[in-house]
Amino acid sequence: MKTTLEQGTILIIDDNPTNLEVLYGALDGNGYDILVEMDGESGIDQVKTNPPDLILLDIMMPGIDGFETCRRLKAHEISREIPVIFMTALTDTEDKVKGLNLGAVDYITKPFHKEEILARIQVHLKLRQMSLQLAQSNERLEQRVQERTAKLTGALEELRSAQLQLVQAEKMSSLGQLVAGVAHEINNPVNFIHGNIGHLTDYIESFVNFLNLYDNCYPDKNEKIIELREELDIDFLIEDIPKIMASMELGVKRIEQIVSSLRNFSRLDEMEKKPVDIHEGIDSTLLILQHRLKASPKQPEIEIVKNYGNLPDIECYAGQLNQVFMNLLSNAIDALDEQAEKRPHPGKIIISTQTLPENLVRISIKDNGIGINEETRNKIFDPFFTTKSIGKGTGLGLSISYKIITEGHHGSLSCSSQPGEGTEFTIEIPLKYTDFSDRNNFLDRPSF
Missing domain, CATH: 3.40.50.2300 (Response regulator)
Incomplete structure (x- = not known):
């Protein structure tokens, strides 16, 4: 040997x-x-x-x-x-x-010559051995360099991802504060108007009753009063004023609904887990995006179809879920807008919810766009990956959404798509909030 x-x-x-x-x-x-x-x-x-x-x-x-x-x-x-x-x-x-x-x-x-043969053979075997040792050392060194480079590259990517996620979280938090602040400022005058509409309605009704009593008690009126009554068309005013007041009441209620939706979306007062109606979160998100769903000179209207199941309240971080809904719905709208000329049919987004066995809830957001290929679909949850043009996307929305669902709520977020048939994102999360002690710093931050 x-x-x-x-x-x-x-x-x-x-x-x-x-x-x-x-x-x-x-x-x-x-x-x-x-x-x-x-x-x-x-x-x-x-x-x-x-x-x-x-x-x-x-x-x-x-x-x-x-x-x-x-x-x-x-x-x-x-x-x-x-x-x-x-x-x-x-x-x-x-x-x-x-x-x-x-x-x-x-x-x-x-x-x-025996001595010469042995000497030359020994020299070249030694050189061969040294060459192999050097090659092995170089290979080990190269492997260590590659491993170190891979670690540094991974650390750099993680740092970059963490920095951009922090920026994104701050951005969303700031937007949430802005939305909540606007909702609060709108709420004060709306409450004032709403509180006085009832009094004003009663006052007008009292004046109308008084006027009717006056007409009954004094049927013979001065000519100037008759002329002014005809000029002002008092009979029309008596008929129209209740309609105006009812319309104002309806408008104020609509503003109150908008304010409530904005506050529901921001959820700044709900930094901890609590049972919530996720349908409210979805509806609030749709309200924020309403201007993008309406028809415009450049884009046709996008139809929203809601197939809501009978869901119980879900224990979760409502603000973070709303952020996921915002990212998924915004991406669906972006896809339909970019593909408007290629689509042979009107844009449609179908939102479905249902309960599953083992105390799970499924939320599906599906569009009828032209879909995405398998290569793109396999990368969409990677940080910084985006198919949008420069300035229109950072490639973080879906990555952050994936973290919120998988790490923050112990659920799953998946994507299925067939070219020409649209794209569907599916969220599955537990009904009951479990131990989230392993959440990273980003998910510990309150967001909306």
């Missing part, structure tokens, strides 16, 4: 039995494993099946000579790095240069 490369395997390729006997005698007893072949073709086959550590190669042989044998050995991946020492009686410098150019490392001239 050889312990080092210096006691390795040596292949002798020589067609002369006398030379083989001399070489075998010189090498035998020095710890080498010796293989013998008598022509170039057989030597090449031997190398392929049992690669040696060094080759002693005769130049003058029948069939292919030593030069051609060396050329073929150096052309093959298995034998390319095995050192080849030529054995020859030739003394022509041109032949030596030719052999060295073909890849040989040394020459042994005939007649052979």
Whole structure:
């Protein structure tokens, strides 16, 4: 059993039995494993099946000579790095240069001298061993460099992702504060108007009753009063004023609904988990996006179809779920807007909710756009991946949504799409909030 490369395997390729006997005698007893072949073709086959550590190669042989044998050995991946020492009686410098150019490392001239053969073999086996050790060291070093580079690259990507997620969270939080502030400011005058509409309605009704009583008690009126009554069309006013008041009441209620939806969407007062009606969150999100759903000179109207199931309140972070709804619905609208000219039918977004076994809830948001291919679908949840033009998307919306659902709510967010048939995003989350102690810093931040 050889312990080092210096006691390795040596292949002798020589067609002369006398030379083989001399070489075998010189090498035998020095710890080498010796293989013998008598022509170039057989030597090449031997190398392929049992690669040696060094080759002693005769130049003058029948069939292919030593030069051609060396050329073929150096052309093959298995034998390319095995050192080849030529054995020859030739003394022509041109032949030596030719052999060295073909890849040989040394020459042994005939007649052979045992000490010279052993010395040259030992030197080249040592060089071979050092070369292999250096190659192994370089390989290990390169592997460590690659591993370190991969770690640094991963850390850089994580840092970049965390920074952009922080910016996104701050942006959403600021927007939530703005929405909540606007809702609060609108709510004050609306409450004032709503509170006084009832009094004003009562006052007008009292004036009308008084006017009717006056008409009944004093049917004969002054001509100026009659003219002014006709000029003001009092009968029409008496009929129309209740309609105006009812319309104002309806408008105020509509504003109150909008304010309520804005506050529901922002959820700034709900930083902790609590049972909520997610349908309210979806409706509030749709209200925020209403201006993008309406028809415009550039885009047709987008129809919203709601297939809401009978869901109980879900224990969750309502603000974060609303952010997910905003991202998914905005992407669906973007897709329909960009593909408006390619779609043969009006844009439609179908929102479906249902309960599933094992206390799960499924929310589906599906559009009827032209869909996305599999290559794109496999990347859509990757941070910074976006198909939108520069300035229209950061590639973080779906990535953040995926984190909120999977890490923040122990659920799943998936996408299915068939080109030409639209795209569907499906959320599945537990009805009951479980242990979220592993949430990262981003998900610990209140958002809307």
